[in-house]
Amino acid sequence: QVQLQESGPGLVKPSQTLSLTCSVSGDSFSSGSYYWSWIRQPAGKGLEWIGRFYVGGVTEYNPSLKSRVIISQDTSENLLSLKLTSVTAADTAMYYCARGPPHGGTSGGHDYWGQGTLVTVSS
Amino acid sequence: DIQMTQSPSSLSASVGDRVTITCRASQNIYNYLHWYQQKPGRAPKLLIDAASTLQSGVPSRFSGSGLGTDFTLTISSLQPEDVATYYCEGTFSIPHTFGQGTKLEIK
Numbered sequence: 001q002v003q004l005q006e007s008g009p010g011l012v013k014p015s016q017t018l019s020l021t022c023s024v025s026g027d028s029f030s031s032g033s034y035y036w037s038w039i040r041q042p043a044g045k046g047l048e049w050i051g052r053f054y055v056g057g058v059t060e061y062n063p064s065l066k067s068r069v070i071i072s073q074d075t076s077e078n079l080l081s082l083k084l085t086s087v088t089a090a091d092t093a094m095y096y097c098a099r100g101p102p103h104g105g106t107s108g109g110h111d112y113w114g115q116g117t118l119v120t121v122s123s
Numbered sequence: 124d125i126q127m128t129q130s131p132s133s134l135s136a137s138v139g140d141r142v143t144i145t146c147r148a149s150q151n152i153y154n155y156l157h158w159y160q161q162k163p164g165r166a167p168k169l170l171i172d173a174a175s176t177l178q179s180g181v182p183s184r185f186s187g188s189g190l191g192t193d194f195t196l197t198i199s200s201l202q203p204e205d206v207a208t209y210y211c212e213g214t215f216s217i218p219h220t221f222g223q224g225t226k227l228e229i230k
Contacts, residue, residue, distance in 0.1 A: 109157030
């Protein structure tokens with residue numbers, strides 16, 4: 001059973017860097033079968049795709065956030081990291097990590113999600 | 124960016140009703156369209172991917188159809204546990220984009 005668990009500070013000050021990690025069990029980035037994504041959702045609003053990671057460090061980002069975001073694999077093999085710099089109140093949201101889409105051109109969605117972690121940007 | 128437009132934004136129906144939610148992409152996304160169900164306080168759950176592939180464990184009253192730019196999620200007989208917000212997502216290109224959501228309630 002694939003499981004994902006996000007963690008990180010729940011409160012970040014404006015202009016600082018938001019740093020989250022996602023622990024994955026039941027699958028491995030090195031399998032190469034999937035991309036691994038970060039998605040966020042402000043309270044009461046819709047979903048926004050932040051970006052995705054593929055084994056070997058291949059990343060793709062939402063252009064709306066590209067200048068501020070880095071997704072990487074942590075030193076531990078199955079930890080996915082999200083860093084978002086220069087945060088403002090507009091970055092306050094629930095942050096989810098999710099598996100998917102499948103790699104290799106096959107159409108597929110995000111089939112496993114973490115429970116999410118709420119990040120508030122406030123001084 | 125490819126825009127995903129869902130309709131309606133909210134919907135109230137009776138138990139047993141047939142419910143249809145539509146999603147339109149601003150460009151051809153072939154079958155790179157997926158549907159999610161999100162209940163309050165929970166992460167989204169993948170219901171259908173590749174436009175029409177029902178995920179394991181999802182009740183058969185849910186179905187998806189469409190190709191190209193126009194897609195539909197259908198619930199054949201609405202049940203009380205289907206109260207949720209439903210999102211479509213297109214993953215043909217970067218960035219992946221979600222529809223604005225359809226909030227489904229029981230009348």
